[in-house]
Amino acid sequence: MNLKLKIWRQKNAATKGKIVNYDINEVSSDMSFLEMLDVLNADLTEKGDEPVSFDHDCREGICGSCSLQINGRPHGPDGGTTTCQLHMRKFKDGDSIVIEPFRAKAFPIVKDLIIDRSAFDRVQHAGAFVSVNTSGNTQDANATPINKGDADNAFDAASCIGCGACVAACKNASAMLFVSAKVSQYALLPQGQVEREKRVTDMISQMDEEGFGACTNTGACEVECPKGISITNIARMNREFIKSNLKS
Numbered sequence: 001m002n003l004k005l006k007i008w009r010q011k012n013a014a015t016k017g018k019i020v021n022y023d024i025n026e027v028s029s030d031m032s033f034l035e036m037l038d039v040l041n042a043d044l045t046e047k048g049d050e051p052v053s054f055d056h057d058c059r060e061g062i063c064g065s066c067s068l069q070i071n072g073r074p075h076g077p078d079g080g081t082t083t084c085q086l087h088m089r090k091f092k093d094g095d096s097i098v099i100e101p102f103r104a105k106a107f108p109i110v111k112d113l114i115i116d117r118s119a120f121d122r123v124q125h126a127g128a129f130v131s132v133n134t135s136g137n138t139q140d141a142n143a144t145p146i147n148k149g150d151a152d153n154a155f156d157a158a159s160c161i162g163c164g165a166c167v168a169a170c171k172n173a174s175a176m177l178f179v180s181a182k183v184s185q186y187a188l189l190p191q192g193q194v195e196r197e198k199r200v201t202d203m204i205s206q207m208d209e210e211g212f213g214a215c216t217n218t219g220a221c222e223v224e225c226p227k228g229i230s231i232t233n234i235a236r237m238n239r240e241f242i243k244s245n246l247k248s
C-alpha cells in the first residue's frame with residue numbers, strides 16, 4: 001500500500017518543530033509500524049536526508065519506549081497494543097497517518113518523536129521499591145501465603161510498562177494511572193508493607209513536582225493503556241493516600 005506520512009520533526013528541545021510530509025510506497029501489511037518507519041529512514045538516509053528519530057528497544061511490548069501518538073491516539077488505533085506491536089494491516093492504501101511525540105509538559109521533546117520520560121524514573125525512585133533483607137537468610141517468596149485476589153490484582157498492576165500513554169491520553173496530562181499502578185503493586189503484597197505509607201505520599205509529591213496534572217476521572221488513560229491497567233488502581237491510591245495522611 002502507498003501512504004502519506006505527516007511526521008513531527010524537531011531538531012532539538014530548543015528549536016520549534018513542524019509537521020513534514022513524506023510519501024511511502026509499497027508498504028507491506030505484514031510490517032510492524034516501526035518497520036515501516038525503518039523503511040522510511042532507509043530511504044531518507046539513501047537520499048542524504050536526516051532520518052526520523054524515534055524511541056524503541058524491545059519491539060515486543062515490554063519496555064514501553066516506543067511511545068508515538070498516531071492519528072491522535074497514543075500507540076495508534078489498535079486497543080491494548082504498543083506502537084511496536086501495531087501492524088500496518090490496521091491501515092489501508094492511500095491513508096494519511098499523522099505521527100507525533102507524546103505531548104505533556106513533564107515529557108519534554110528531545111528530538112523529532114523522542115521524549116524525555118525521566119520524570120517517571122524520578123517518581124519511581126521516590127518510592128517504588130521494597131526493603132529486602134539480603135543478609136543471606138532471605139525468606140523464599142513462596143513461603144508467604146497471599147490471597148489469590150490480591151496476587152492477581154498486584155500482578156495486573158505490575159504489568160504497567162511505564163510507556164506514558166496514560167499521560168498523553170489525559171487532557172490534564174495526569175500520571176495518576178501510572179503512579180497508582182506502582183503504588184498498588186506494592187500495597188497489595190506483604191513485601192510492600194514496610195514503606196507503605198511513606199511510599200504513597202513520596203510518589204504523589206514527586207508526581208506533582210514533575211508537573212503532571214490532576215485526575216478528573218475522564219477515564220481516557222484506561223482506554224489508551226496498552227496493558228489494560230484499570231482506573232480502580234487510582235481509587236486504591238487515593239485511599240492509600242488518605243490513610244497515610246490520617247496516620248501521620
Ligand code: SF4
Pocket residue numbers: 064159160161162163164165166167177178181224225226227228229
Ligand atoms: S499505566 Fe498503562 S499507559 Fe500508563 S505508563 Fe503504565 S502501561 Fe503505559
Ligand code: FES
Pocket residue numbers: 055056057058059060061062063064065066082083084085
Ligand atoms: S519497543 Fe518496547 S514496548 Fe515497544
